[in-house]
Each structure stands twice: as structure tokens, then as C-alpha cells.
Amino acid sequence: MAEGSRDQGGAGAADPEEDSPNMIVYRKIEDIVTRIQDEKAGGIAVRTVKSFLSKIPSVVSGAEIVQWLVKNLFIEDPAEAIHLGSLIAAHGYIFPISDHVLMLKDDGTLYRFQSPYFWPSNCWEPENTDYAIYLCKRTMQNKARLELADYEAENLARLQRAFARKWEFIFMQAEAQVKIDRKKDKAERKILDSQERAFWDVHRPVPGCVNTTEMDIRKCRREKNPHRVKKSVYGVPDDGQSQPSPIHISSQPSRKPTREDVQKEITFLNIQLDRHCMKVSKVADSLMSYTEQFMEYDPFVSAPEPSNPWLSDDTAFWDLEASRDPSQQRVKKWSFSLEEALKDPAGRDQFLKFLESEFSSENLRFWLAVQDLKRRPLQDVASRAQEIWQEFLAEGAPSSINLDSHSYERTSANLKDPGRYSYEDAQEHIFQLMKSDSYARFLRSNIYQDLLLARKKGKSLTGKRLTGLMQSS
């Protein structure tokens, strides 16, 4: 499999629109919708339904669609099939013949398939002039079923005001469309009218419905040709008035990789090759044991004790966490790793207490001082760094720590120009030292064990399982 980043050179021929996230979804939906309509390949038979005095051509029921989805996409839960079906409807690929709201119902509600001409993948961005023509022509057709809905009437009124100057033009276009429509066969017209309506339901949705053509603005700006002429649904020539959206910034043409680029890549690849890859079995084990260890602390998996504040409205859990009086379960976590022990302020306190009892607290105090240094405002950094040196590393330092000569030299050199990270090396070294030596003894110590087994406080062991006495690492 090809590694690393995409080639920049080769993508020139590909349609830039294909990259957009909406397009990816459209292609997947189109795949499904094509299959559903393919009667020879197990699709649903589109049929004509008799209703009162008329016939309804070219429909299927919602239930049939749900059934097809469940069967052909191997969906276990019908609710999921409905969710998926509603997604397909929301994008306008299927639509209910008597409703503007584009969702799928698992019942006898009748649906029709959208004509590929109106598919969203054709990148329609219909202008208001087109919408005005559409609403206008609807009012010209004397059919009850084509009456405008309230919101459509409102939209029409708004557009009449906005396009007052060119309304005559719009009216003429609408008349022309009506003439064209009249020439079509009656049944065909029923179908086309509904498909056209569904198209507008996608691009000018009913108030309260989601406009599924909306794109994340971060993706919008990558369109390579934002100034391309948008095609009109009714063949109205673009009068150049459409404003490009404020966020369309023409992207820079992609640079061809230079010799240096490829050389840099080679250096990078060489470093990668040198790295030792750990076996998948080992990392899998590591992930599994981590999740296992922490699952009892994961409120989404195990109920927290004493209770989940979100459910019980009792803040006891949080109060306990904030207190320096840790529960056994919390104390147990300190034995997972030195990182975990130091993450918990109570853990830090107890570890420090233990080390002080052994008169060996300088390592931890150094580590804590360096952590603090990293968060200091710039003006304090230099002086604080010097203080740390004096306290822990200088000759005759009161809390002298044991650094190997290499780290010592590097740190001393860093301090010529002291910064927040001057002690990074030394801190890592001391951390490893603590991990391999004093941390292990801490876990075996009375201070720790008493807390773990809740001995001193005379608390009885709770019903919670303690997975044995902690093994010292």
C-alpha cells in the first residue's frame, strides 16, 4: 500500500467536486437507490396505485423501502433502516408524494424516486430567480393539488418584493414553463411535478426542516472554481448578479514537489525505517490490559460509587474526589503507574509523605518544582530556574539530587539561557529513577497499604472486590 501523503501531481484530472464530503455521501446513496429500483436484481417494483377517481403512478410504500434496506444492507434494527431511509429522503432521492417533509415512514405512505436530473450530485445551487419562477408557475396552474402551502405563499410574497423590478421577466419565464409542461403526457406530468416539488423541498426546505445541502464552511472554501456559472433549473441565463459566497477564497495552485521536498521525504522515511516496530500482539495486549484496568473507573461502563451525580443529583462522588481523603478504589489507581499516582494530588501528597519518612524526598520535590516551572509566567522563569539549580543541583545543594554526568552537563548548559524546558532531560531521568526505586517501595509501604486496605480508619472492607494485595512493580 502506498505510504505517506497523497501525490500532488496526479490529481489534476479528477473532478474537484468529487472530493466534497456531501458528494461522497451522494454517491453512496445513489448506489443504493439504483439498486432499489433495479427490479431484475431484487429491487422493488414501482407501481401505479388507484386512489379515488385517479391513479397514482410510479410509487412504492415506505414499508417496502424499509424492508428492502433491512434485507439488502443486512441491517438488524428496523429503526436503523428508517434512519438511513430518512437520510436518503432528506437528500431528496426519495420523497413522499403528499408531504413536503422529507422523511421515511415505515408504513403505507407512498413514495416516489427522484429523477437523476434533479439529483443533488449535479451540484445544483438554484438561485432565487429559479425558485420565484417555480412558485409563480404553480399559481398559474389551476389544480388543487398544486396549491401553494402557507410557507410557499410567504416565500412567493417575499420574492415578489425582492424582485419587483424584474417580476415581468420572471412571470414570462413562468408562463413559458407552463406551456412546456402542458405539452407533456398527463401521467408523466404528475410524476415530473412531484419530482420538481421534491427538488425544491431539498433546496428550499419547509421551515423547521434541515437544509441538507448545507456544507461545512471549512470544506466549502476548497472548491477550486467558486466562480463557475451556476446552471439554472429553467434555463435562465446567469445575469452575473449572483455573489460569490464570502468564504470562497481561490485556493493556491498546488506546488509541484521540488528536489528538496523529496530529499526531506527520504530523510523522514529513513528515520521511520530505523524505528523499531512493536509486535501487534504486544500492543494489543497493552491496550486490552489498560482498558481492563480502567474499566472499573469508567462511568460509562461501571457504575461509580457512591453514585453517579448526573443520575442521582447527589454530588457525593465529586466531593470525595476533591477531598484529600481518598477512597480505596482511588488509592488502588496509584498502583497502576507512577504517572497515575502523580496525577492525583492526594497520591502526590502520600508519596511525598512516604519519601519524607525515608529522608529521600528530594527527587520528588525536584520533579514537582520542574512541573511548576513549566507553568510559570516568562518573567519568573529565569529566577525560578536558578532557584531550582541552587536547591537541587549546585555543589553543596541542600536537597542534592543524583543526576548522571551527561544529564548534569546538558542541564548546566541549558541554564546559560534558562527557559521553561531547561530541566526536561533531568526531570525525565529523575522520573525514571523514582519509578524503578522509590515508587516500588512506596507501594509496599505501610503508608500506602494502610490506605489501600483502609486499615487505620477502622473502615470495614466494602463489598468491592480488591484484586489481591497490590504486587510491587
Place this chain on the structure above:
Amino acid sequence: MGEMEQLRKEADALKDQITAARKAVQDTTLEEAAAGVAVVGRVQMKTRKTLRGHLAKIYAMHWATDSKLCVSASQDGKLIVWDSITTNKVNAIPLKSSWVMTCAYAPSGNLVACGGLDNMCSIYNLKGKDGNVKVMRELAAHTGYLSCCRFISDTEIITSSGDCTCILWDIETGTQKTSFAGHQGDCMSLAVSPDFSYFISGACDFTAKLWDIRDGNCRQTFAGHESDINAIGFFPNGQAVITGSDDATCKLYDLRADQELITYQDSSIMCGVTSLAPSLSGRLILAGYDDFNVNIWDSLKAERVGALAGHDNRVSCIGVSADGMACCTGSWDSFLKIWN
């Protein structure tokens, strides 16, 4: 053979060798290794709180480390700090630019940051002397939109941008400390490692990169996605990376094995992943999708174990609180919901 051609051949040969090295350690798959692990069972979470107040699409949210406060950014031009328990608005900060795309809460709780089409990262001080929240710094240097930002401390912040780079800033001086360049597409998201020494970025070049914060070098690159990576996060042990993409899948990459371990996908999920967050133990991964739902995945077995349905538009952001107690989702429907 021209020099360029020779170099390219060399690069390709190295890539093949790396692929082979990765294959060589594939003595099993995560799925096989986890076959014996007990199933986690159906996870059902309910909406406990709904945070109402934004008037337009919510693009980002971030929990404070106290697991109670959180900040959200919306295209209505406001940054709101919420008390998630009482649902009260602690601060409602008006922004200069309403095209905001990201927000972040500092670990100390003193600062919040945001940015977007203005190409800048604005830092706000929540604990100002007179009680007013004011802009403390405006970090400007990116030549593209600000897609994500994350604080390291009150003095340092990392940002990712549509200009394909990430930058480490010193907040006090307002200057760039390090620039991380290498991605060939807009950087969409970033996440900092639990020990604050690395960060990962996901980009529109379909790859994720691991960067060393101190020396500015890219340590590793992970490929495999077939479309833009919109969301990225660290597995809680800091040794693995989770990515979410427009190709409708999430993937888990391990840093030490230097490869993809598993993909989270389902044929009935067609919409892109916008956001993700692991649960405290890492066993669950919650991912927000463009189809208005959040899917909950068993990270070891790659099975869907639950879903959060409740938003009326895309789920644009998701976060699990530090104590793992609650999950917060933000959506284009202008609401935030707290689940557990």
C-alpha cells in the same frame, strides 16, 4: 535517469520497506487478540441536560478540567461558558468574527481560546480583575482558517489551520515558537498527548501526523483513510491514536506498532465522522456523524454498542469530561446535550 526520478525511486523503495516492516510485526490483529475479551454489552445513555442559548450552528465545544464547566462556540458569534450541571451560562462572550470554528478551555480554567475564518486564535481571560472577560491575546500568523486549538498551559497553545500547518505559540509574548509543517492538506483537528510532550494532527490529505512538541519534528505519519480526517484523539494510555474521517470510518493507529490496528465502520453508516472522544478507560469510542447521530463503538472489538440520537442536525463536536462521567455533544441544531 533524471535525478528527480532517481530520488522518487529511492523514496518509493523506502516506502515499500516500511510497509514490509509493518507487515512483519503483524503476528495478529487487534480483533483476533481481543476475541477472548468479555463483551461490553449494550450502552444506553440518555440526555441529562440540554444547554440552550446559541442561535446558530455550534461548531465546537471543550470541557474544562473540572468536569463541570464547558465552553462552546457557535456561528452566532458567541463563545458561551456553561455550568453543565445547572445549565446556567457562566459567561457569554461576543466575538469579533462570527465565523468561529473551534474553541478550547485551558487546563487551569483561567483562559479560553477560539478562532475560525479570521485566521487568528483569540485568547480570553475569564478571571480578569474587574470580572469582565476580555481578549488577552490575538495570535495571528496562520494564512488559513483556524480549525482547532488546544492549550498546553496558560502560557502555551497549539493551533491547527487550513494553511496545512500547526503552530505552537507563546501566549505571553503572542509569538510563534514552533511551526509544524508537513501536511499536504488543510489541518482539521489536533489532540495533545496525556503527558503533553506530543500532539497529533488530522488533515485533508487523509493522513494523521504525530509531532514532537519540543523539537518540532514529525515523528510518524499514519495513512489509510480514503477521505479528509475531521477528528482526532489520543487513546487514554497515550500510545494509540483514534481518527474520524469523511469516509464514514474511524480508525485506531498504534504508535509503537506504527500502523493501523482496527477500523470502526458499518455498511449502514454512510455519513462522515465529524468528531470523536474516547471514554475514560478507552474501551468505548463515541463518534459524532453528519447523519445527526453519535455512534458508540467497542474500541477492542469494533462493534457498535450504542447510539445517541437526539439532535436534529449534524453532530459537530463531542467531548467526554475528564472524570469520564459525562459526554457532551454540540450540533448544528444549536443545542448542546449532556449524556450519560
